[in-house]
Amino acid sequence: MFLGEESQKQIKMRAERINPNNDSCYILTETKTRNIFKQIEGLEPDIVIIDSIQTLHSDYIESSSGSISQVKECTTELIKFAKETNTPVILIGHITKDGNIAGPKILEHMVDTVLQFEGDRNHVFRILRAQKNRFGSTHELGIYEMLGSGLREVSNPSEILISKKDEVLSGNAIAATLEGMRPLMIEVQALVSTAVYGTPQRSATGFNAKRLNMLLAVLEKRAGFRLGAKDVFLNITGGISVDDPAIDLAVVAAILSSNEDEALEANFCFAAEVGLSGEIRPVQRVEQRILEAEKLGFSTIFVSKYNKISLQNTAIKIQLISKIEDLVEFIV
Numbered sequence: 001m002f003l004g005e006e007s008q009k010q011i012k013m014r015a016e017r018i019n020p021n022n023d024s025c026y027i028l029t030e031t032k033t034r035n036i037f038k039q040i041e042g043l044e045p046d047i048v049i050i051d052s053i054q055t056l057h058s059d060y061i062e063s064s065s066g067s068i069s070q071v072k073e074c075t076t077e078l079i080k081f082a083k084e085t086n087t088p089v090i091l092i093g094h095i096t097k098d099g100n101i102a103g104p105k106i107l108e109h110m111v112d113t114v115l116q117f118e119g120d121r122n123h124v125f126r127i128l129r130a131q132k133n134r135f136g137s138t139h140e141l142g143i144y145e146m147l148g149s150g151l152r153e154v155s156n157p158s159e160i161l162i163s164k165k166d167e168v169l170s171g172n173a174i175a176a177t178l179e180g181m182r183p184l185m186i187e188v189q190a191l192v193s194t195a196v197y198g199t200p201q202r203s204a205t206g207f208n209a210k211r212l213n214m215l216l217a218v219l220e221k222r223a224g225f226r227l228g229a230k231d232v233f234l235n236i237t238g239g240i241s242v243d244d245p246a247i248d249l250a251v252v253a254a255i256l257s258s259n260e261d262e263a264l265e266a267n268f269c270f271a272a273e274v275g276l277s278g279e280i281r282p283v284q285r286v287e288q289r290i291l292e293a294e295k296l297g298f299s300t301i302f303v304s305k306y307n308k309i310s311l312q313n314t315a316i317k318i319q320l321i322s323k324i325e326d327l328v329e330f331i332v
Helices: 008-017 033-043 068-085 106-110 157-161 209-222 245-260 286-295 324-331
Strands: 048-051 089-092 113-119 125-133 141-147 150-153 172-179 182-194 202-205 230-236 268-271 300-304 317-321
Touching (some): 033 068, 048 068, 068 106, 172 286, 182 286, 245 324, 286 300, 317 324
Parallel strands (some): 048 089, 300 317
Antiparallel strands (some): 113 125, 141 150, 172 182, 182 230
16 A cells, blocks of 8 residues: 555554554555555555555656646556556545545546545445446445444445334335345435424435425325425435435325324335326336335335236235325325
8 A cells, every 4th residue: 555645653553443464465655656666566466555646746747746637647657557467456536525536537537446435424334336337337335334443344234224213203204225236225204394484494415305396396286285384304314315216205205294293104114206297106126125125024115006016925015006195095
């Protein structure tokens, strides 16, 4: 590992905290690519990690470290080395406040894979996403828990994304979603209250705010609920963001539950998209979602009537609905 930001002493302090047991990891604090390649030639490592690419400096370019030309040239030299020696190279890069990779956009085009490590200071969980992958899917997701001894893989994310409660509360609904090939059960929380400041507020955390407004309009137009004068707050627990349209039905159920102050059954879950005319639309890979809900002990899952389901002898009840009015009958 070649470090351009932290000293060897700092890295040693961090390593001792997680109790490493690896005698084949070598650390060098260096920023000049010429010196880095000299060390690589003598060591012949199995993998090379650069932290960070914005701190490297090539003698072939006169500009300062971190400039567009330096980042491009240093990356080109490392890619050439990786191809000639078949050695994997991992480049760690800075990101901007918007979450994008700092520096030239061409950096993302030059590499084979872009992995983004997301986190929040208020949550112990970290999410690893593939933004680009020349050798596989970009829709996969890895969830890890940050501990004092390092990162621990969360093998069953559904359990940590659903809150543990002593009593059933209104405004909570469970959605069966997919991240890549992995099914997840996530909790959707909604709060509907009378607007006290004149203009009603619409706030969504982890969910598209424009889609929330659309679902509220459908509820008002098709189901007759007067939500125009009420504040609506929506939250996806666990600090993750979801863009799967299959959670629409869970969002609607949570909003109706909070509006009527009637708690949903704790073992209900939802997996369907809601259309503008109030119809319940089918979603892809619904059987995988049903099996995940069954594995976690849910008794009933609400899905679209138009989904083709071939599952038989399942312990979970599959409730088929075709329009939003059917859902209202179960909740209100």
